[in-house]
Amino acid sequence: MRRDTSLHEKPGSYLMFPLLIRHAVFVLVLRATGSTAPAPTAQAGEAPYLVLVSIDGFRHDYPDLYPTPALARIAAAGVRAASLRPVWPTLTFPNHYSIATGLYPAEHGIVGNRFPAADRESWYEYKDRTTVQDGRWYGGEPIWVAAERAGLPAAAYYFVGTEAPVGGVSPSDWRAFDDGVPGEARVAQALDWLARPDETRPHVVTLYFEHVDVAAHRHGPGSAEAAAAVATVDGWLGELLDGIARLPVARQTYVVVVSDHGQLPTRLDEPSFVIEEVANLDGVQVVNHGSLAMLFLDPAERERAAGLRDAINARWEHGRAWLRDEAPAAWHVAGSPRMPDLLVQADPGYTVVSRAGGEVKLTAGDHGWAPETAGMHGVFLACGPGLPAGRRLPAIGAVDVYPLLLDMLGLPDGRGVDRESPLAGLLE
Secondary structure, X not given: OOOOOOOOOOOOOOOOHHHHHHHHHHHHHHHHHOOOOOOOOOXXXXXXXXXXXXXXXXXXXXXXXXXXXXXXXXXXXXXXXXXXXXXXXXXXXXXXXXXXXXXOHHHHOOOOOEEEOOOOOOEEEOOOHHHHOOHHHOOOOOHHHHHHHOOOOEEEEOOOOOOOOEOOEOOOEEOOOOOOOOHHHHHHHHHHHHOOOOOOOOOEEEEEEOHHHHHHXXXXXXXXXXXXXXXXXXXXXXXXXHXXXXXXXXXXXXXXXXOOOOOEEOOOOOOOEEHHHOOOOOOEEEEEOEOEEEEEEOHHHHHHHHHHHHHHHHHOOOEEEEEHHHOOHHHOOOOOOOOOOEEEEEOOOOOEEXXXXXXXXXXXXXXXXXXXXXXXXXXXXXXXXXXXXXXXXXXXXXXXXXXXXXXXXXXXXXXXXOOOOOXXXXXX
């Protein structure tokens, strides 16, 4: 494992038919043989490149509410979905990893930002580098691992899962998250990676910007500060597009922009529902998010879950508690022992806490409300060779992105799930 310490032109400019023919042959060979090795004719300088950009907390309607010229360039040159529907829970870590793997949290194992193992003994902590970098927590095959296994190097300037060896494989270059690194420095490093010689140039590059999410949490999603963060990040995207356009690999490069979830104002004028006031939480481990709470019971205590559910639902007007295996089917949470025994979900804008005056610090803006809530939806935009220019797509789900990323790189889908993506066949 190595660790580095240290666009687009007009809409039609990607229609480079000789390249697309070679790429199509590459895809057909891989799919026909089931091989995960690159086709012999796919030389390093000819194989496609993918830049996957995440803007944390970037709500689906921000490109319509604020000037975002860089995003507009991507939409004009390629495709934009009406929204990107997150998975439950609508939190940063599970959604990023679902985008990267095409799996729901119950399938890939990252079921929250903070959660225990099935035995309720050890915990995954998103702020603890030891667990974040422990590959044993991560299931599935994220896009950078799929690429590395196929002989296509990957490089990551942040993205959930890139700090850990997943299945024993890490990106060839990666950075541990540090919010002190300016966005322009992240972009400069991504461009430097793409400017490397053929033999060391990564074919998958990830970028992550947390700034919109941070501003919306602190000041609210409709605030001047959030609008300024949108403009700042869009400016960095513009630098990325301009830099890619100057590179020899420009016409071989896909740019995909996603967000993990949206944001809504928190109803700070309404008191939080306090679980402790209606139910006995002795022996219950609670992960509080404000918009939801996750209740984990020791294996010997799990028969209490139904009683806790009923006590909460009998007194709560602005939310509902669900047993894990009784939650809405669209949430796809059943069957995973890492999922909470009790899912306590507030209605949009409302909040829930385990104890009055506890560890939860409510913020002006938040996420974590149910994934069907429109304000929780993020963005999906993409441009690159073979993508139709200017096409608008209906809403898609976070798990729908991964198959398209594989198609872009000409890699087979090894998830082993029978799940059709609405993006199937999008590449021309």
